[in-house]
Amino acid sequence: MRNKRHRFTPRMLHLPEPELEFHHGQQLVYPRDGLFLYGPVGDVAQLPSIRYGVIGTKDGVARFKKWASEMAGFIDIPEPGPRSRAVEPQHVPFPGFAAAFHADWPIEPPCLIDSLDPDEIDETLRIANRHEAVRKTVDMFVSRLVSENNRLENAPQFWFVVIPEKVYELGRPKSTVRRDERVSGEVTLTQRKARDLQRQPTLFGDDEREAEVYRYATHFRRQLKARLLKERIVTQIVRETTLAPGDFRRESGMPIRRVEDPATIAWKLGTGAYYKAGGKPWQLANVRPGVCYVGLVYKRSELTSDKKHACCAAQMFLSDGEGVVFRGALGPWFQTDTKQFHLDETAAKNLIEMVVGEYTRLHDGPPAELFIHAKSAFTDDEWKGFSSACGEDTNVVGVQIADSRDDLKLYRPGEYPVIRGTALQIGERHALLWTSGYVPRLDTYMGPETPNPISVRVLRGDCDLETVLSDVLGLTKINFNSCLHNDRLPVTIRFANAVGDVLISAPMEGEPKLPFKYYI
Structure with missing residues (x-):
């Protein structure tokens, strides 16, 4: 008699909002509340002051x-708009950097480079070959940053890179320069010819030297980050229009760009500055000891002639939000039939061995639980490599996290959509999780339309699904490059593209293991 296949009955559940821990062990769900009332987590004496540098025109x-002087003091929240009777709950006044982060904020930059010529930047950006234009523009910043950093005995903890609006407009892959404004450059070799040279190099290598420019991305921010990795220089890129929107207006008198209110900008840039200086703004509260999360990163370069050739890396995150990026081996990881990335057994083992080794160094022992997050599934060979890199004391779990393929919308009575943390379990090891939705603390939903869930599926190893969902929900709250209530995706997946883009934006050299703050 044939066995009947077990049918799972879908069920709804709601996960409580993960709490964050701040100074003196205080716990709240909203970062701005915790920093405003208590200050950053841990011993604030570890970071008594911020030492930053500034580079720009x-x-x-x-x-x-001018903006730095405002950061030192109280910045109030905006007045209610004409259609609102009250201040929106997500707005929290910025009390001043020292009050929020318990660290001194120097109004006068300790390190300063203001020698960049705006006319030279403008002309360089208008070079017809976009790879040459962006690389030479990045050269202006990198050469001065490296020179100054090497000259100083006490180098800054990080640098604010203040960019003119032209850099933002023309320093991105799809940016174009009007034909009548283009400037001739030195590179005559086309990108197609550079790609062909990989298969058929020349005898003397002259063309190869010119083709080198195509190894650098046409994205200013990504290329700058990539080229500074080997120099161990941390940066916070900020547009002039963000700092002083009123200085840039159209002929009509309206600002050329709409930005957030000053308090929100202060919270976001202040949190990023504190983190990049070496501080820890907050951490997840009540987390199981010995837990380590890993997000897999894959990226293909435009220059390679082999469609399968890709770069792989792993982002390791701990419960306290600390992150490290490990570069893995380059190889034929892209599968053209499934459109997914997969490592072979050896590369998978080597990558996770680096992760476990770093965790062991930090905690004097291996992790009790290692969760590997990826957008794709895991092959048998790949999982064999991951598992063999861990000892018997570590429970390894493979979790696939992706946008839901089902065009599913969930509604509830009232003005607002489904509550964040709602989940629809559709299998023993599979659920749809709404990480975006109505947030009680904010008394609103911050999105523009009905939120979509993400798909969370335990594909390898064993762990209670509800535990996995709670972990994923918590990992949406440790983005230290902003000061939001939450992101839609967990940090392990949220920054995968950003990290991957940096990894392929310039030739990689040096240490294959660096803290996450170098990439964002």
């Missing part, structure tokens, strides 16, 4: 100084 640096 004279006008850009002047705008930064």
